[in-house]
Every structure is written in structure tokens, then in C-alpha cells.
Amino acid sequence: xxxxxxxxxxxxxxxxxxxxxxxxxxxxxxxxxxxxxxxxxxxxxxxxxxxxxxxxxxxxxxxxxxxxxxxxxxxxxxxxxxxxxxxxxxxxxxxxxxxxxxxxxxxxxxxxxxxxxxxxxxxxxxxxxxxxxxxxxxxxxxxxxxxxxxxxxxxxxxxxxxxxxxxxxxxxxxxxxxxxxxxxxxxxxxxxxxxxxxxx
Numbered sequence: 001x002x003x004x005x006x007x008x009x010x011x012x013x014x015x016x017x018x019x020x021x022x023x024x025x026x027x028x029x030x031x032x033x034x035x036x037x038x039x040x041x042x043x044x045x046x047x048x049x050x051x052x053x054x055x056x057x058x059x060x061x062x063x064x065x066x067x068x069x070x071x072x073x074x075x076x077x078x079x080x081x082x083x084x085x086x087x088x089x090x091x092x093x094x095x096x097x098x099x100x101x102x103x104x105x106x107x108x109x110x111x112x113x114x115x116x117x118x119x120x121x122x123x124x125x126x127x128x129x130x131x132x133x134x135x136x137x138x139x140x141x142x143x144x145x146x147x148x149x150x151x152x153x154x155x156x157x158x159x160x161x162x163x164x165x166x167x168x169x170x171x172x173x174x175x176x177x178x179x180x181x182x183x184x185x186x187x188x189x190x191x192x193x194x195x196x197x198x199x200x
Contacts, residue, residue, distance in 0.1 A: 007171075011178055013090040017073035018111055018157050019186070024073070025065040026190060037061035041120075051130065054123040063116040070112025071105060078104035092165040110160045118156030122148045147180055150187070154179035 012019075029038075037060045042053035078099050081088035088094050093107055126132075126145065158175045161167065167175070190196045 007174075008178065009090050010092060011175055012182075013087055014092040014161060015154075015157060015179065017077040017108070018070065018115065019182070021066065021069040021073045021112065022115070022153075022183075023186065023190065024069045025062065026196065028065045028069065029059070029062050034061055034064070037064055047124075047127070049128060051127045053127065054120060055127055055132070058120060058123050066116040067109060067112035070115060071108030074108030074111060075101060075104050092161050092167075095165045097164060107160070107164065110163070111157050114156030114160045115153045118154075118159075119152050122152040146184070150183035151176050151180035154183065 039060055040052075040054065040056050041058045041060055041063060042055070045053055047053050077091075078101065081091055081094065082099055088099060093103075097103055122145075125148075129141075131141070131145065154176045158167075158172055158179065161175075162172060187196060191198065
């Protein structure tokens with residue numbers, strides 16, 4: 001039991017900046033600022049099947065938000081961990097590397113980019129299957145994409161963690177599952193707080 005709780009602590013402490021950045025980015029995307037970035041990343045273009053590449057939900061504003069906020073939250077978390085050795089001792093990023101502003105800047109940028117980029121294959125796949133964000137899915141399809149919607153960005157973020165602190169393959173996928181479940185719970189809370197249009 002202690003080992004399980006310790007592993008969960010490592011996971012949550014390490015990706016705490018990602019959690020905060022994800023929440024703040026939802027708010028950021030709703031604010032009436034930087035409207036020129038609120039353009040689809042696929043520029044409205046279609047793939048060979050005649051359907052959109054990613055769709056309207058993937059915008060440059062969202063991408064920029066993940067990178068900027070992911071970086072800022074990682075820098076802030078670095079300062080917090082400096083003041084709290086107990087937290088730092090549970091953060092994978094600091095197992096083999098010193099907690100410096102430059103190092104945190106690098107990690108923050110990479111995590112932000114990974115978060116945004118790893119959402120794209122999921123959107124691409126849904127467009128190929130003709131699944132629109134406004135369309136109600138049912139059965140296995142709904143269950144699969146509810147999980148993928150929450151797990152896609154986590155795959156990227158944990159991959160960045162592995163660059164700086166190698167993890168066993170089984171731990172990597174466990175990390176993703178825990179992250180996805182956490183994402184689902186957060187989405188439910190954000191939905192009830194009226195920060196999301198849909199729960200999933």
C-alpha cells in the first residue's frame with residue numbers, strides 16, 4: 001500500500017505543472033485576447049478523404065497556451081520545489097538534474113509542446129472516422145475516445161519525463177492511465193464549474 005501511494009505521489013508531483021497548465025489553458029482559450037491566434041491549426045484544409053485534418057477545435061491559441069502556460073507553471077513549480085525539499089524529492093525531473101530556472105524552462109517548453117502535439121493524432125483519427133466533436137458517440141466508440149481524449153496529451157508529457165528520468169515501459173503506461181483518470185475527474189469538475197461545454 002505504501003509503495004502504491006509513493007508511486008502515485010511521484011506521478012502527481014511530477015506532472016502538477018501540467019495539471020495546472022491544462023486548467024489555465026481552458027480559461028485562457030475563452031478569454032477575448034490574442035484573437036488572431038484563434039485559428040484552426042489545419043487552416044481549414046481537408047485530407048485526401050475530403051474531411052478536415054484536425055477540425056476547428058485545435059487552434060493555434062490553444063497550442064500557444066499549452067506551451068506558454070506549461071512553461072510558466074513548470075518555472076513556478078521549480079521555485080516551489082526549491083522551497084520544499086520534500087516535494088523536490090518526489091519530482092522525477094529532479095532525480096538526476098539540478099533544479100535551475102534554465103532547466104525548468106527547457107522542461108516546461110518540451111512538456112507544453114508535447115501536450116499540444118500529442119492531442120493531434122487523436123483529432124486526426126476522429127476526423128478520419130467521421131466523428132465530429134458535436135456528434136454523440138455510443139458504445140465502444142464512445143468509451144474508446146473518452147479515454148483517448150484524456151490520455152493523448154499524457155502520452156506526450158510522460159514521454160518528456162522519460163527523457164530526463166527513464167521509466168520502465170509498464171510504469172509509463174500506468175502513468176498514462178493514472179493521468180487519464182485524473183483528467184476525466186478534472187473535466188467533470190470543470191464541467192460543473194461551467195468551464196467546459198461537455199463533460200467528455
